[in-house]
Amino acid sequence: MKLTKVEIANYRQYVNAQFDFENNKNSELHVIVGKMGSGKTTFLEAVNWALFGEEFFSTKRHYGPADINNIETSLDSGRNSSSVPDIGILSKIRLQNDGDYRTYVKLVFVGEKEHLRINRNAKFLVSNGKISPSIEAVPLSVFLNNSPVTVDRELEIQKRFPKDLREHFFFDGESLDVYLKEARGTHIKRTVERLSGISNIQDFTDFLSGVRTKVIYKELRNMEKKGNNRLEEISRKIEEQERTLKELNTRLEEAKQEKEKVTRRLEEVVQKLQSLQDYEQLKSKLEQLESEKQAKIENKKRLISEKLLLTLDEASYLFGWKAVEEFYKFAGTKESSILKELPRPAVERMINEKTCAICGSHLSEELLNILYKSLTSESLVISEEYYNLLKRTIVKNIYQIRILNEQISVVEKEISEIDKNLNELSKNLPNDVSSALEQYQNEKIELERLKENIQQKIYDITNNIKSIQKELEQNKRELQEILESNKSLAIIKRQLEFVQTLEDILSRGLGKLRQIISADITSHTKEYINRVMWKKDIIDSIAFTEEFELIVSDKSGVIQIKELSGGERSILTLALALAIHKTAGVSIPIFIDRPLTNISGESYYELIELLSRFSEERQIIITMTDREYDDLKERLVKLASTVHYLNTEKKGDYYITTVERYL
16 A cells, blocks of 8 residues: 555644655655755655554654643544544644634555545634644544545554554654663564454454353253253353463463563673683783783884984074074074085076075175185185085985885884774773672672572463363363263253364464564564665674574674664664565554664665665655755665655745645
8 A cells, every 4th residue: 555645734833735756767765855843754754644543653753832721632433523632733834824724634545455635634723823722523534545434444454554553664764773772672572463353363262262262151050950060160260270370371471571581681791701711711801901002102213303302403404504694693693604505506506696595595796705815715615526416315315215104104004903902891891890800790690599499480480370270171181071971961962072173273363473574583584684784793693482582693693783783783673674564564654853863884785775775665754854865865866666755935924835746
């Protein structure tokens, strides 16, 4: 089922907006782009409001005047129209003019076999800047295949968009990284069971059990009121025993989950203890690394010292002449020491050009005379041979400085690598090792004790279940014998056999279905995660158990979900959700508010590629900022089905959002 059109009127920033998601491409990736505050999340809130009559992505926000309290929206079951709309959804622009206003959001879904139109309305009265909600005669209209649904309108929506499971098709990109922490265990299990139909089968199994105990056994007792007291006693015992077995199985499952949590924590504590118990070895390695680091630092200092001397020497060659001249100029001495540093050709050139060879300034007659006289004294002017030697020395010094720079760079890299190793080792060594050892050792003892108690609890419950099952089987056999010996109860016998056969078939089928679903979700999750995840050393194994729990571990078997970065957990969350949807075969569109929030590196682009490929099977609608769109514009032109851009315009004291379709 695809969302083809959304119309929004008088809903917060949107006074009148329309989104068309029809396209001619194979993929169904739709993008909504806008600056911060332009209404990206509000669009998703509007879709949520149309479906469920309330917000989802954020807490209730007040959009009306400060002196008006928010009125909570109360959902009825679609059978009455007494729900009071939340005044916070009305567009602020309407506060500027008095009048009656209607907020509505219209959704159009198109599937292979059915069309669904949803129109949720709310009326408001604005007077002197104050809002009061009015009750809409028909606050929700639903049309199925162009025929109006007159009763259970909310139920028709719930069938296709289960409200209690919407966090698995409505995602907030900013909290994707914490999803696996908050939604593991029973929550994901319940989701998979609902989406895959397992819960429906389980409900039917429970229904059959109720038929057997509350209908057939009751009818049996009514038929034998004045007859076989033993028959009534056995039937009641069977009812009680089956009810007890159901309660015990629930307790057993809870105990197993509790044991799994304790076991995981115990593994973490044992790992930390192992690190601390290797403290002496690690300490020795730390000291060795510190020693190596100091040696490298001393070597670096020596190289820098050599470089400094060469650099100063070089500077004296290159800039010394200029310094000597400046000194001579300001000192006012009659003897020019500059002549001791200049070669004869340079002096002759200065005399002929009447220009200083160092600074280029014009030379006075007095200086020219001094220079001219200097040519007759070999002691004052260096020779050509010495001048050429100086030039060769300069070239040699430059080469040696380059070599020293390379050596210093190598040493700095070695020091950096040592610092990295020191930092990694230090993570496993708390400041107070003895205190940490005691703390983890005490926790280990407590966890082992707790695990042992839970194991004993599991053992006791299991034995109790076996005992009751044995008694139950005996009672059922006795009941069967009584029924077979009494021909008047033949119809009851056939009813019980039929119901029991169905229960047995469903029970075996559920076990097999769990195996198939867990294997499929594991396979699909691996497929999606391998496309975008680059840290293969961290994620070595992915498994989705028959109890519907995601386990991600490294090569050593240590569970790694907590060790992943926010972006990595976001990718893993999306991969799992997509896998669950694909396995369950549901056709609900997926909405993601800013999926790129915690993504970086190559995965930034790979995630868009992944969503585009998956949208060939399932419609995906995402939002992103204008900056994110600019980075991905070329790719999105090829991959996206439609792109809607949100523009904000100031109207009076408030802003409204208009929609422009780019693709």
